[in-house]
Each structure stands twice: as structure tokens, then as C-alpha cells.
Amino acid sequence: MSSHSHHSDSGHTCPHPTADENATPGWAAVRSRPLSGTVALVTGASSGIGEGTALTLAALGARVTVVARRADRLEALVEKIESAGGQALAVGADITDEEQAQAAVARAVDTYGRLDTVVANAGVMILGPITGADTTDWRRMIELNTLGLMYTAHAAAPHLLEAASDGPRGVSDIVLVSSTAGRMVRGGGGVYNASKYAVTAFGEAFRKEVTQRHLRVSLVEPGAVETELPLQNRPDVRDRMYGATPRWSACVPRTWRTPSPSSSPGRATSR
Ligand SMILES: NC(=O)c1ccc[n+]([C@@H]2O[C@H](COP(=O)([O-])OP(=O)(O)OC[C@H]3O[C@@H](n4cnc5c(N)ncnc54)[C@H](OP(=O)(O)O)[C@@H]3O)[C@@H](O)[C@H]2O)c1
Numbered sequence: 001m002s003s004h005s006h007h008s009d010s011g012h013t014c015p016h017p018t019a020d021e022n023a024t025p026g027w028a029a030v031r032s033r034p035l036s037g038t039v040a041l042v043t044g045a046s047s048g049i050g051e052g053t054a055l056t057l058a059a060l061g062a063r064v065t066v067v068a069r070r071a072d073r074l075e076a077l078v079e080k081i082e083s084a085g086g087q088a089l090a091v092g093a094d095i096t097d098e099e100q101a102q103a104a105v106a107r108a109v110d111t112y113g114r115l116d117t118v119v120a121n122a123g124v125m126i127l128g129p130i131t132g133a134d135t136t137d138w139r140r141m142i143e144l145n146t147l148g149l150m151y152t153a154h155a156a157a158p159h160l161l162e163a164a165s166d167g168p169r170g171v172s173d174i175v176l177v178s179s180t181a182g183r184m185v186r187g188g189g190g191v192y193n194a195s196k197y198a199v200t201a202f203g204e205a206f207r208k209e210v211t212q213r214h215l216r217v218s219l220v221e222p223g224a225v226e227t228e229l230p231l232q233n234r235p236d237v238r239d240r241m242y243g244a245t246p247r248w249s250a251c252v253p254r255t256w257r258t259p260s261p262s263s264s265p266g267r268a269t270s271r
Pocket of ligand 1: 043044045046047048049050067068069070071073093094095096121122123124125144145177178179180181221222223224225226227228229230
């Protein structure tokens with residue numbers, strides 16, 4: 001991640017990058033457009049890291065298929081990419097449904113004729129202790145962070161292998177977005193941790209199977225990035241996560257904070 005920092009209304013400096021800051025490649029890279037002629041697909045592209053990644057891939061010359069459930073957000077992203085001279089396709093899909101994940105990959109290949117780069121990024125993080133947890137939250141995380149990512153990789157693999165054999169770069173890429181939580185466990189994040197540790201194991205095996213055929217399997221483990229990710233949590237959990245120190249709370253947009261118990265919006269259900 002970059003070394004950008006930004007100031008909050010509290011006057012503290014946030015040491016963490018925002019997804020937008022990461023979406024700005026250097027001008028030299030943009031001019032040379034090293035991904036020209038290639039096709040990319042990004043899951044979870046309607047916000048945060050996925051949106052930033054899609055913008056960057058498009059700026060580097062790739063035609064990009066952006067996948068998530070919020071079609072309006074995706075359409076806005078496609079417009080943004082097209083107005084900057086890029087090419088993009090919005091595909092509304094819930095990738096916890098394997099058929100929808102397969103259909104999203106098929107749309108990309110049908111539209112653009114190939115698939116060189118996949119960023120399996122869609123994810124949800126709902127924190128809280130294991131004891132007394134609502135296991136619906138567990139299913140949401142495992143079905144998206146783990147199985148959804150696996151469905152995406154499974155559907156894309158044949159196309160990526162084909163692209164590696166005839167692509168302009170001689171390689172293709174799948175990037176699995178895990179987390180520092182896929183490497184380091186704390187109390188209160190057990191199932192999020194489990195969903196991301198599984199991504200590491202899956203990626204290791206996949207890499208061993210396809211590297212010699214020039215499909216590169218990468219694991220990205222971001223630290224804290226200012227996105228909509230915490231919105232899925234109960235307000236009290238959000239406050240504990242991000243309100244603990246001024247330094248951390250400087251990273252949190254005002255809308256994420258719980259104003260007061262009386263005006264608490266209750267559980268976030270923005271999607
Ligand atoms: N932000 C961080 O600090 C951080 C740190 C480490 C790792 N990560 C990882 O980075 C990835 C992206 O997260 P983010 O921080 O960018 O959060 P975000 O802004 O909440 O983005 C999550 C994306 O996943 C999509 N998504 C959710 N459910 C989906 C479903 N069923 N089918 C398809 N797409 C779905 C969302 O779109 P829709 O709601 O429109 O479907 C959204 O585009 C996640 O895997 C997360 O675990 C984030």
C-alpha cells in the first residue's frame with residue numbers, strides 16, 4: 001500500500017491510504033498502458049479496493065469487467081472509466097451464487113473475447129466474539145470471502161490458462177484478496193480470520209497447479225484501507241474497532257461513527 005496519509009476533521013493524521021489514493025497510477029505507467037490488449041475482471045468493484053483496482057487496471061490499458069451486486073454503482077464506475085478513455089462492462093452478480101459467478105466470467109469472455117487478469121476481491125467482514133455469535137454472519141463471510149472467491153477462480157481458470165498461452169504478456173494473473181487477518185488472528189475476528197486463512201491455502205495449492213503454465217496466483221493481504229468494509233458491523237463493534245485511539249478514528253469517515261445511543265441507526269443494512 002502507498003505511504004499516503006490524510007487529515008481528518010479531528011485534526012489527527014490517518015496513516016492509512018484510501019482506496020481512491022491507490023487508484024492513481026503514476027503518469028508514466030498510464031502513458032505506456034502496459035495492459036493494452038488484455039482483459040480484466042474485478043469482483044467487489046462497486047466500492048473500496050475493488051473500485052480502485054478497476055480504475056487502475058483500466059488506466060493501465062485493460063478492458064475491465066466490474067462485478068458486484070449494486071448495479072447502479074457499477075454503471076457509474078463504467079461511465080467514469082469510459083469518460084477517461086477506457087473500456088469497461090458492468091455485470092451485476094451475487095458471487096455467493098456459483099451460477100452467477102460463472103455467468104459473470106462468461107459475460108467478460110463473451111464481450112471481450114479473452115480473460116487475462118482476475119482480481120477476486122469481493123469480501124465482507126463482520127466482527128464479534130464466537131460465543132453467542134449470530135451464525136448467519138459466519139455464513140455470509142464464508143460464502144463470499146471463501147466460496148465466492150473459489151467459484152470465481154474456478155470459472156476463470158480455463159480462460160486464464162488460455163490467455164497465458166496466447167496473451168500479449170505471456171502470462172495471466174489471478175489476484176486473491178485476503179487480509180492481514182489471513183495471517184494474524186485476534187479475538188473477535190475468528191470467522192473472518194478463518195475465511196481469509198482458507199484463501200491462503202486455496203491460493204497455495206492453485207499456484208502449485210498452474211504456475212508452470214504461466215498463470216500467476218498472487219495473494220494480497222491489505223492492512224487497514226478506508227472503505228465501506230466496516231459498515232456491515234453493528235455500530236458498537238464499529239466503534240470498538242475504530243474508535244479505540246485518535247489515530248485510528250482519524251481514518252474513519254464521520255458516517256461510520258455512532259453519534260450517540262439514541263440516534264444509533266441500528267445494524268447497518270446498506271446492502
Ligand atoms: N478495507 C480494509 O481495511 C481491508 C483490509 C484487508 C482486507 N480487505 C479485503 O478487501 C476486499 C475488499 O473490501 P473493501 O475494503 O474494498 O470493502 P467494501 O468497500 O465493502 O467492498 C466490498 C465489495 O464486495 C462486494 N460484495 C459484497 N457482497 C457481494 C456478493 N455477494 N457478490 C458480489 N460482490 C459482493 C461489494 O459490492 P456489493 O455490495 O455491491 O455487492 C463491494 O463492492 C475484501 O475482501 C476485504 O476483506 C479490506
